[in-house]
Amino acid sequence: MWRIGDRVAWTDAPQRAVVLPLKGGDTTPLVLEGSAYVVWGVLAEQGPLAVEELVAQLVVEFDADPARLHGDVASLLTDLRSRGVLTCV
Numbered sequence: 001m002w003r004i005g006d007r008v009a010w011t012d013a014p015q016r017a018v019v020l021p022l023k024g025g026d027t028t029p030l031v032l033e034g035s036a037y038v039v040w041g042v043l044a045e046q047g048p049l050a051v052e053e054l055v056a057q058l059v060v061e062f063d064a065d066p067a068r069l070h071g072d073v074a075s076l077l078t079d080l081r082s083r084g085v086l087t088c089v
Contacts, residue, residue, distance in 0.1 A: 003048035021084035
């Protein structure tokens with residue numbers, strides 16, 4: 001189950017979220033746009049979610065192939081975890 005970390009701040013703007021990890025060595029803000037913004041928004045509103053639950057919602061949003069989305073979403077989640085803004089519980 002993926003969720004936003006406890007020590008993370010973010011702000012929304014139209015079609016963009018600026019995310020700031022508040023703990024750890026690298027506190028560089030991240031700008032999430034496009035599909036990354038949509039993923040962040042779903043996690044912010046409904047998390048924690050399993051990858052499959054997240055993909056199911058994105059399939060509707062983007063009218064895309066679930067198999068392709070699964071790989072892309074998993075990569076994004078892993079990247080955001082490495083940057084200290086998501087956790088997998």
